[in-house]
Amino acid sequence: MLYPYPLGADLRCPIGVRLSRVRSHLVLQHDGAMDALIPHRGDHSPTSASLVADALAQSRLTVTEFIEDLVGEPMMADKLAQFEVSAVDDSGLGVEVGHPLLRREVLLRGRRSLRPYVHAESWLVPDRLPGAVIERLTQTDTPIGRALVEQHLSYIRVDVVPIHSSNRSAYESVYARNYRIDIGNRPALRIAERFLNTLTPYLATKTGR
Numbered sequence: 001m002l003y004p005y006p007l008g009a010d011l012r013c014p015i016g017v018r019l020s021r022v023r024s025h026l027v028l029q030h031d032g033a034m035d036a037l038i039p040h041r042g043d044h045s046p047t048s049a050s051l052v053a054d055a056l057a058q059s060r061l062t063v064t065e066f067i068e069d070l071v072g073e074p075m076m077a078d079k080l081a082q083f084e085v086s087a088v089d090d091s092g093l094g095v096e097v098g099h100p101l102l103r104r105e106v107l108l109r110g111r112r113s114l115r116p117y118v119h120a121e122s123w124l125v126p127d128r129l130p131g132a133v134i135e136r137l138t139q140t141d142t143p144i145g146r147a148l149v150e151q152h153l154s155y156i157r158v159d160v161v162p163i164h165s166s167n168r169s170a171y172e173s174v175y176a177r178n179y180r181i182d183i184g185n186r187p188a189l190r191i192a193e194r195f196l197n198t199l200t201p202y203l204a205t206k207t208g209r
Helices: 046-058 063-071 129-140 145-151 197-205
Strands: 019-022 025-029 075-086 100-110 116-124 156-159 173-183 184-196
Touching: 046 063, 046 129, 046 173, 063 075, 063 100, 063 116, 063 145, 063 197, 075 116, 100 129, 116 145, 116 197, 129 145, 184 197
Parallel strands: none
Antiparallel strands: 019 025, 019 156, 075 100, 100 116, 116 184, 156 173, 173 184
């Protein structure tokens, strides 16, 4: 599900069942394809996956805010990779072939504990995001969610079918999801997230399960 893309790599991904989340409310959208919110194959039990899925479904926070609220410490983005790539046909971001994209791979870590909680890959369209957001993402350890909130951006989250199925990640996860963020009615970035098993104790405590 997570895959490192070199320059010019194929970012194809058809849109599936779409669940658009606006920060103040939910908007359901369907196009007849399969749901993209599925546990990663080979990971932990459905119970662990359902704890994450249920908690996320009930939350109106960004992922950064959700994790901070769950574990009780501020998050930082530990950048594993960050470089430019060129969009190819059917990138899922509504841009022409060759359009510059920014690819990032990060671990969302606790700032105090340095414990990793989320492994995420993202593909951004720089010219569809405010310069202040790009600056924060490229020059600091600010997570995407916080960078968007700081600029008071209104956005829609659209769940999409995974780009690739892969067990490449060295981090054990309990749940995975893929989505696109639209700003001003245009796709601005897409994200593939893996929620790591380090979250399980916090979820169990919070839900009482």
